[in-house]
Amino acid sequence: MWSWDFATAHDFRRGRRRSEFAERTIGSCRENRRWGRGNEDLRRFLVSFTDDPSPSLPFIFSFTHHFIYKNPNFPFSLLLQLFLCFEAPIGNGIILLGFEGSSRLLFRQLFEKESATYTYLLADLAHPEKPAVLVDPVDKTVDRDLSLIKDLGLKLIYAMNTHVHADHVTGTGLIKGKIPGVKSIISKASNSKADVFVEAGDKIYFGDLFLEVRSTPGHTVGCVTYVTGDGPDQPCPRMAFTGDALLIRGCGRTDFQGGSSHQLYKSVHSQIFTLPKDTLVYPAHDYRGFTVSTVGEEMLCNPRLTKDEESFKAIMENLNLPYPKMIDVAVPANMVCGLQDLIGRQTEPV
Amino acid sequence: MWSWDFATAHDFRRGRRRSEFAERTIGSCRENRRWGRGNEDLRRFLVSFTDDPSPSLPFIFSFTHHFIYKNPNFPFSLLLQLFLCFEAPIGNGIILLGFEGSSRLLFRQLFEKESATYTYLLADLAHPEKPAVLVDPVDKTVDRDLSLIKDLGLKLIYAMNTHVHADHVTGTGLIKGKIPGVKSIISKASNSKADVFVEAGDKIYFGDLFLEVRSTPGHTVGCVTYVTGDGPDQPCPRMAFTGDALLIRGCGRTDFQGGSSHQLYKSVHSQIFTLPKDTLVYPAHDYRGFTVSTVGEEMLCNPRLTKDEESFKAIMENLNLPYPKMIDVAVPANMVCGLQDLIGRQTEPV
Structure with a gap:
């Protein structure tokens, strides 16, 4: 992407009038709908600039610093292209490097206190x-989530689950009923109903951002971890929505729904602990009030997963947890996107 | 800061050998203790670079992009200085603009479910x-908070409150007992005990980051909002820890502890709604599972504070809330940093 930006700007700079290039770039940005806020400020600046053959470097510095600081969502690669069309700053050396990804993402973590479940809005x-997408919505908080989405002016396109939950009923089906057009997503391995089935390596796009699917079975057979994309346009640091595979200083139980401590150990070590250490870990639950951790932190401090596999298995076999009180309601319901009462109708929404 | 960076580098570039400047800058960074992670990678790169009089631009592009992407905490102004000492990239135009502030901050939001209180670690x-500082710690979760601080290798210097809480006992006193050297902070207007009293306009530094104090009375007479600093070295967008002055889609009650709906309305409109719209709002409580909002969002969607003052006052006068069940325990305790049993001893810790 950078080399393209540079080459394009460079060519234009040689062959065309600067003002023409500036206008052309602005036009092309508009067409591509990648023009963020602050465009008018920049346009005014550029137009005044175009007629000045040698703007002073301190001025450019000061403007750019101020502009980026006040317009964090502005795509930096555009700013780069636009600056590159002016010979004076080029001669004095202006190239901007930036991170579109980190500020274009809207992110909200939402909590459902009864089952201590986190729902994520991106x-x-x-x-x-x-x-927008919702990860692990809960039936009881669907109205809250949809009201927030409305307040923020977002268009929900996917309601997705990391796995078939045993402790709460998913909000997916309810959401589909309330907002036609929303598609439900779950892993193929979960053997549940949904509009879209995903497997390892799939990318789920919302706008120009995406979530990458990693297969992390062990708590259930169909567990996946959704990870924000790797690349300069994607959020940095990355964010991993680990479901119940990896919890903060813990992990999901492995004694039902096809669970396996051997498989969970392998999943976390091969699919999550191999992510960059600053990757943010956002689990499906927390029972002690933690909201986030990082891969590096869990690799150092997770009391279960820092052990060797045999010790981990021994821990998991001796948890002596009670039978989940919601499981007999939640699992059958969640196999059909939370709408157990619709089983047999075989119609939308699933 | 930018002009200094540039001028210094420019002078060195003219008068000295590039390698000398590179070493000098590295040395000065070390002395100033502003040298983040990734220094060895960069050093190796620079040393190899110093002996190459004309490194190729695509290589610099590719390296820089990769380097910044993999080392988000690296101070960009240093990278700028270091690159500036090489004539070749200068000639071809390399200047890096970056944001130290956004990645140097470690931030954690922590939840205490009984009183639905958020504690913030920065x-x-x-x-x-x-x-590090803790904003609004709760007595019941002190061990969790201190264990996290230990895991992360932080040095807690301040335990601060936004106000004298009526619904939970602050953890400040307990923390001071467990970590000698930690200082407690509260507003002067609260008439409580603490090591440090703050008022509007004060800055509370932790390292090179700081929180700015804004006076936001109305829920109690001594309420303050702590806001991250305004400046290129500080987190962007800004973050406001509003206590009970502004809650997500709500606000604190105004019927006890010197509360006043007139004053609260004025506080929020003059001290919080005047912040940039993308400022993140982190309240002391949330009862519906929201974790964060923004100033812009509350200016548009807060069902109480979007009204005119008279309507707001009418809403606040007709809330008919029950007498807070913890108030008779919490307020006297919180006047002395949560250590009610130590009243009369008049000794540390307060």
Whole structure:
């Protein structure tokens, strides 16, 4: 991407009038709908600039610093292209490196206290439609979540689950009933109903951002971890929505729904602990009030998963946890997106 | 800061050998203890670079992009200085603009479910001592908070309250007992005990980051909002720890502890709604599972504070809330940093 930006700007700079290039770039940005806020400020600046053959470097510094600081959502690669069309700053050396990804993401963590479940809302604010996804919505908090989505002017496109939950009923089906067009997502391995089935390596796009699917079975057979994309346009640091595979200083139980401590150990070590250490870990639950951790932190401090596999298995076999009180209601319901009463109808929404 | 960076580098570039400047800058960074992670990678790169009079631009691009992406905490102004000492990239135009502030902050939101209280942990990771502050710690979760601080290798320097809480006992006194050297902070207007009293305009430094104090009375007479600093070295967007002055889609009650709906309305409108709209709002409580909002969002969607003052007052006068069950225990205790049993001893810790 950078080399393209540079080459394009470089070519234009040689062959065309600067003002023409500036206008052309602005036009092309508008067409591509990647033009963030602050465009008018920049345009005014550029137009005044175009007629000045040798703007002073301190001025450019000061403007750019101020501009980026006040417009954190502005795509830096555009700023780069636009600056590159002016010979004076080029001669004195202006190239901007930036991170579109980190500020275009809208991110909200939401808590359902009865089952201590976290629901996550992610949206691409730089996309004109502000497409959004909900990860692990809970039936009881669907109205709260949809009201927030409305307040923020987002367009929900996917309601997705990390796995078939045993402790609460998913909000997926209810959401589909309330907002037609929303598609439900779950892993193929979960053997549940959904509009879209995903497996390891799949990418789920919302606008220009995406979540990557990693297969992390062990708590259930169909558990997946959704990880924000790797790349300069994606959020940095990365964020991993680990479901019950990895909890903060803990992990999901492995004694039902096809669980396996051997498989969970392998999943976490091969699929989560191999992510960059600063990757943010956002689990499906926390019972002690933690909201987030990092891969590096769990690799050092997780009391279960820092052990060797045999010790881990021994821990998991001796947890002596009670039978989950919601499991007989939640699991059958969650196999059909939370709408147990609709089993047999075989119609939408699933 | 930018002009200094540039001028210094420019002078050195003219008068000295590039390698000398590189070494000197590295040395000065070490002395100033502002040298983040990734230094060895960069050093190796620079040393190899010094002996190459004309490194290729695509290589610099590719390296820089990769380097910054993998080392988000590295102070960009240093990278700028270091690159500036090489004539080749200068000639071809390399200047890096970056944001130290956004990645040097470690931030954690912690929840205490009984009183639905949020405690906030902030630390300056770029400072060698990783100094940290806790905002609104709760007595019941002190052990959790201190264990997290230990896991993360932080040095807690301040335990601060936004106000004298009526619904839970502060953890400040307990923390001071467990970690000698930690200082308690509260507003002067609260008439409580603490090591440090703050008022509007004060800055509370932890490393090179700071919180700015804004006076936001109305829920209690001594309520303050702590806001992260305004400046290129500080987190962007800004973050406001509003206590009970502004809650997500709500606000604190105004019927006890010197509360006043007139004053609360004025506080929120003059001290919080005047912040940039993307400022993150982190309240002391949430009862519906929201974790964060923004100033812009509350200015548009807060069902109480979007009204005119008279309507707001009418709402606040007709809330008919029950007498807070913890108030008779919590308020006297919180006047002395949570250590009611120590009243009369008049000794540390307060």
